[in-house]
Amino acid sequence: xxxxxxxxxxxxxxxxxxxxxxxxxxxxxxxxxxxxxxxxxxxxxxxxxxxxxxxxxxxxxxxxxxxxxxxxxxxxxxxxxxxxxxxxxxxxxxxxxxxxxxxxxxxxxxxxxxxxxxxxxxxxxxxxxxxxxxxxxxxxxxxxxxxxxxxxxxxxxxxxxxxxxxxxxxxxxxxxxxxxxxxxxxxxxxxxxxxxxxxxxxxxxxxxxxxxxxxxxxxxxxxxxxxxxxxxxxxxxxxxxxxxxxxxxxxxxxxxxxxxxxxxxxxxxxxxxxxxxxxxxxxxxxxxxxxxxxxxxxxxxxxxxxxxxxxxxxxxxxxxxxxxxxxxxxxxxxxxxxxxxxxxxxxxxxxxxxxxxxxxxxxxxxxxxxxxxxxxxxxxxxxxxxxxxxxxxxxxxxxxxxxxxxxxxxxxxxxxxxxxxxxxxxxxxxxxxxxxxxxxxxxxxxxxxxxxxxxxxxxxxxxxxxxxxxxxxxxxxxxxxxxxxxxxxxxxxxxxxxxxxxxxxxxxxxxxxxxxxxxxxxxxxxxxxxxxxxxxxxxxxxxxxxxxxxxxxxxxxxxxxxxxxxxxxxxxxxxxxxxxxxxxxxxxxxxxxxxxxxxxxxxxxxxxxxxxxxxxxxxxxxxxxxxxxxxxxxxxxxxxxxxxxxx
RNA sequence: GCCGACAUAGCUCAGUGGUAGAGCAGCUGUUUCGUAAACAGCAGGUCCUCGGUUCAAAUCCGAGUGUCGGCUCCA
Numbered sequence: 001x002x003x004x005x006x007x008x009x010x011x012x013x014x015x016x017x018x019x020x021x022x023x024x025x026x027x028x029x030x031x032x033x034x035x036x037x038x039x040x041x042x043x044x045x046x047x048x049x050x051x052x053x054x055x056x057x058x059x060x061x062x063x064x065x066x067x068x069x070x071x072x073x074x075x076x077x078x079x080x081x082x083x084x085x086x087x088x089x090x091x092x093x094x095x096x097x098x099x100x101x102x103x104x105x106x107x108x109x110x111x112x113x114x115x116x117x118x119x120x121x122x123x124x125x126x127x128x129x130x131x132x133x134x135x136x137x138x139x140x141x142x143x144x145x146x147x148x149x150x151x152x153x154x155x156x157x158x159x160x161x162x163x164x165x166x167x168x169x170x171x172x173x174x175x176x177x178x179x180x181x182x183x184x185x186x187x188x189x190x191x192x193x194x195x196x197x198x199x200x201x202x203x204x205x206x207x208x209x210x211x212x213x214x215x216x217x218x219x220x221x222x223x224x225x226x227x228x229x230x231x232x233x234x235x236x237x238x239x240x241x242x243x244x245x246x247x248x249x250x251x252x253x254x255x256x257x258x259x260x261x262x263x264x265x266x267x268x269x270x271x272x273x274x275x276x277x278x279x280x281x282x283x284x285x286x287x288x289x290x291x292x293x294x295x296x297x298x299x300x301x302x303x304x305x306x307x308x309x310x311x312x313x314x315x316x317x318x319x320x321x322x323x324x325x326x327x328x329x330x331x332x333x334x335x336x337x338x339x340x341x342x343x344x345x346x347x348x349x350x351x352x353x354x355x356x357x358x359x360x361x362x363x364x365x366x367x368x369x370x371x372x373x374x375x376x377x378x379x380x381x382x383x384x385x386x387x388x389x390x391x392x393x394x395x396x397x398x399x400x401x402x403x404x405x406x407x408x409x410x411x412x413x414x415x416x417x418x419x420x421x422x423x424x425x426x427x428x429x430x431x432x433x434x435x436x437x438x439x440x441x442x443x444x445x446x447x448x449x450x451x452x453x454x455x456x457x458x459x460x461x462x463x464x465x466x467x468x469x470x471x472x473x474x475x476x477x478x479x480x481x482x483x484x485x486x487x488x489x490x491x492x493x494x495x496x497x498x499x500x501x502x503x504x505x506x507x508x509x510x511x512x513x514x515x516x517x518x519x520x521x522x523x524x525x526x527x528x529x530x531x532x533x534x535x536x537x538x539x540x541x542x543x544x545x546x547x548x549x550x551x552x553x554x555x556x557x558x559x560x561x562x563x564x565x566x567x568x569x570x571x572x573x574x575x576x577x578x579x580x581x582x583x584x585x586x587x588x589x590x591x592x593x594x595x596x597x598x599x600x601x602x603x604x605x606x607x608x609x610x611x612x613x614x615x616x617x618x619x620x621x622x623x624x625x626x627x628x629x630x631x632x633x634x635x636x637x638x639x640x641x642x643x644x645x646x647x
Numbered sequence: 648g649c650c651g652a653c654a655u656a657g658c659u660c661a662g663u664g665g666u667a668g669a670g671c672a673g674c675u676g677u678u679u680c681g682u683a684a685a686c687a688g689c690a691g692g693u694c695c696u697c698g699g700u701u702c703a704a705a706u707c708c709g710a711g712u713g714u715c716g717g718c719u720c721c722a
Contacts, residue, residue: 100720107719113651116716161722180722190722211717212650219718223650226717254715258658267695267713375648377718557679584679592683606681618682 070233074099076136076184076195077126077202077231078106083187084125085110085227088118094189095157095215095224102241103205103230107213109157114225119207122227126205133200134185138193146179150190157215158190204238205231248482253535254381260540260597262531262548263382271379271386273528278548281577283527285546287367289419289644290391290524293412299363299393304345306369310335316344316501325372338371343520346394347502355506360516361401365393367527382532389527395519396504402445402493402517406452406474409491409521413476414458416523420534420543421646422478424489426458429466429473436470437496445493445517446472470497471520480537488525488533494518541598541620544637545644551601551637552594553580553615556587563610567603570630574638578603595620603633 068074078097085108086092095107108114141149143166150158162179169177182191184199196202207229215221232238249255257263262279265272275283291301307329313319318326318340327338339345346364355362367389378384397405410426417424428449431442449472453460460474467473476489498504498518505513524530534542544550551571555564561582571578581590587604594602603615614627628636 094722096719096721098719098721105720116652158722165722192722209716210651213718214649215719216721217719219649223718225650228717265714270713376713377648377650379713380715554682556681559679584677586678586680586685587682588680589684590682595683602682604682608681616682622682624682 068099068101070231071099072194073196073202073233074104074231075191075193076199077205077229078104079136079182079184079187079189079191079195080126080129080199080202081122081207081227081229082106082108082189083129083185084122086187087125088121091154093157094155095213095226096161097189103208103228105226105228107215107224107226109222109224114210114227116210119210119227123205123207129185130199130202132185133198135198136195137183138195139181139183141179141181143176143179146181146190149181155190162190203231203233204235205229206238206242244482248536251482251536251539252381253383253532256535256540257382260535260548262535265381269387270376271374271384273382273385273387279531281548282531282542282546285548286524286527286530287391289546290416291365293415294363294365294393297363297408297412298361299365301365301367302346302349303366304339304342304348304368306339306371307336308339308345310337312344313337317497318344325374327371327373339368340370340372342366342368342370342390342392343394343498343518344502347498347504347518350396350504351502355396355516357398357506357508357514360506361395361397361405363393363395365391367391382528382535385526385528388529390522391524391527392520392522394498395521396506396516397519398506398514399444399517402519403448403452405519406449406491406493407455409519410452410456410458410474412521413489413523417478419545419644419646420537422480422537424458425477425479426453426460427463427466427475427477428453428460429463429468429475431467431472432465432469434469435467436500441495442472445495449474449493468492470494478533480533481539482536486529486533488530489523490521490525492520494520539598541600543644543646544600545641547598547600548577549579549597549599550576550641551578551603551617552590552597552599553578553603553605554587554590554594555580555582556604556606558582558584560605560607560610563613564605567605567615567630571634571637574634576634576637576641591618601637 075098078099081104082094082097085106086094089108089110089112091111093109095109097104097106143162147159147162150162165177165179169175179190180192181188182193182195183189184195207227209228211226211228212223213226215224230238230241232241254265257279260278261276262282263273263275266274273279294301310319310328313322313326318337322340326340329336329338345368346366349364350362369387369389371387374384374386379386395405395409413424430446431439435442453474471492471494473490473492475487476491477485477487479485495517499515504516504518506516508514542548553564553568555561561580564580564582568578568580581593583590585593591602598620600620602618602620604618605615609615609627612627612629614629615633616627617625617633619625
């Protein structure tokens with residue numbers, strides 16, 4: 001990271017900064033985000049998008065949820081904020097104001113839209129309330145009285161919440177619930193608590209942003225104004241939190257993508273990246289490494305059309321379930337669509353000849369360009385795009401081969417993630433209530449997947465009922481250097497979607513047609529999204545093996561430029577991605593420039609080195625190494641690249 | 648899609664109705680330098696687009712486009 005960052009952040013948080021193996025400062029772990037954002041997109045989810053919108057991540061992540069001891073204080077801060085907003089904007093209706101990781105929010109219906117400028121005034125009122133040290137007073141209400149009270153105050157959303165609580169209790173045959181309010185100073189709110197004893201216990205805070213949020217997250221309900229804030233028990237913790245936010249901002253892939261000249265976005269194609277030469281080099285390196293694994297495992301790469309007639313999508317079910325996400329193209333009175341997934345087309349290749357039981361498993365990989373019409377408001381850098389490429393594959397197996405194949409795929413995951421130092425976490429999602437096909441087939445497939453997971457010796461969570469309607473699946477998550485969770489890989493054992501809808505079969509030993517199982521798998525997921533995650537995980541300092549520029553030759557003076565070019569040729573001949581900085585700048589400047597580009601090695605060439613046909617390597621962590629002969633250097637770098645170590 | 652904010656040089660950003668600015672990057676020249684910024688000069692603009700108000704618009708108003716923060720971590 002840039003040296004302008006303070007070498008150590010304020011104390012007060014148990015998560016200390018650590019010097020990474022690459023020598024740069026790792027950002028602190030952000031408070032773990034325990035539930036995925038609604039917008040988190042699993043490009044790799046394949047046919048899952050035909051399934052109901054509820055993602056699988058919730059349960060996996062909920063399993064790790066915990067109650068933060070700061071929650072009562074955070075929730076109390078939300079009340080104090082609501083007090084301030086009510087004072088400044090009389091007539092405001094309150095939505096909900098929960099504690100969240102690292103802070104709190106409150107949703108309001110205000111007469112005029114709130115702007116970031118309002119936050120300072122709200123903060124000021126909050127400080128006054130905290131200074132007044134109002135006690136929080138709990139009061140129990142008879143539900144009817146409580147309802148009357150809230151209705152009289154015009155708090156219709158609170159009334160709705162109360163009514164829902166009563167309805168829920170009624171459905172369960174329970175008595176109407178006791179309703180509680182909490183009051184501090186002039187402010188009283190329907191609330192189940194708990195709170196801190198008084199407002200003076202609320203620690204240092206900061207209001208962060210204002211945003212729109214639908215009431216109860218439903219688009220058919222009113223849009224409320226949400227204010228996010230953060231609050232901690234000490235100033236040091238608050239400073240640390242804000243420092244971390246700033247760190248995260250600095251390694252935002254959208255920012256680094258420009259700074260490192262990897263990619264850009266333009267309004268002529270929203271949601272689709274333009275890949276610059278360095279970004280494309282990174283891409284090809286990642287893709288090449290994956291292809292190597294696939295070739296070793298007997299995959300066969302295919303390529304299918306991007307523009308496909310609607311009748312295919314009618315057959316696959318996309319036209320009914322996914323149409324609004326597909327880009328339509330009209331030509332000569334016919335309707336086509338840009339493909340949002342590769343899978344249906346791979347069946348055409350499967351069916352292009354009669355398949356024998358001896359042909360299976362058939363592993364078709366495809367790096368197809370996919371387009372999905374994401375809503376404009378959902379687009380975000382490389383993580384939420386309209387055009388992307390997956391390291392996709394469809395593997396057709398006999399039922400008796402499923403277990404071995406899954407086991408092998410888990411091996412692919414650990415091989416691949418080790419290149420980046422990422423630790424995969426696994427979640428096994430089983431048959432949902434509404435599922436296609438024979439429950440006995442499901443059970444058998446689930447048993448095989450479970451056995452494969454156990455054989456692989458990995459820890460995993462089971463999410464009962466969380467599979468797609470056509471497939472039990474394994475979803476694979478990673479935590480990045482900022483402590484954020486991402487779903488990357490998915491392995492789905494499709495028992496009926498492709499096999500049934502496209503009427504796939506193979507001929508068994510007795511000459512009878514049988515249904516294969518189709519495994520959908522993607523390990524990076526979408527290359528776009530994976531690269532975005534890598535940029536942020538490494539803060540742009542990519543592992544040597546995949547760095548777009550692996551080394552820069554730094555001639556000390558112009559008279560060393562010629563030798564520099566020769567050295568570069570020697571290294572290029574060995575496949576090293578190397579550049580020569582033959583500008584007229586001073587060496588210090590060249591080194592600084594290379595540091596800022598996070599280039600793993602700077603190879604310094606002065607009189608001594610040129611005389612010895614050597615170069616003095618300097619790593620981006622600042623380590624100066626002994627000069628090394630050109631050939632020895634080339635050997636070493638080539639070996640390092642081949643090793644694909646995550647540093 | 649919806650709510651809000653933002654859009655000025657390649658990048659980061661100043662500029663509140665009256666001559667379009669800085670730093671970095673770029674180019675040219677001088678410097679030939681030993682591990683994170685040599686010096687000087689030059690060049691660089693559809694102030695996102697379209698329309699409106701005004702004697703006058705980067706600035707005010709409207710529409711469009713794009714980007715950013717969000718859109719149940721549930722009283």
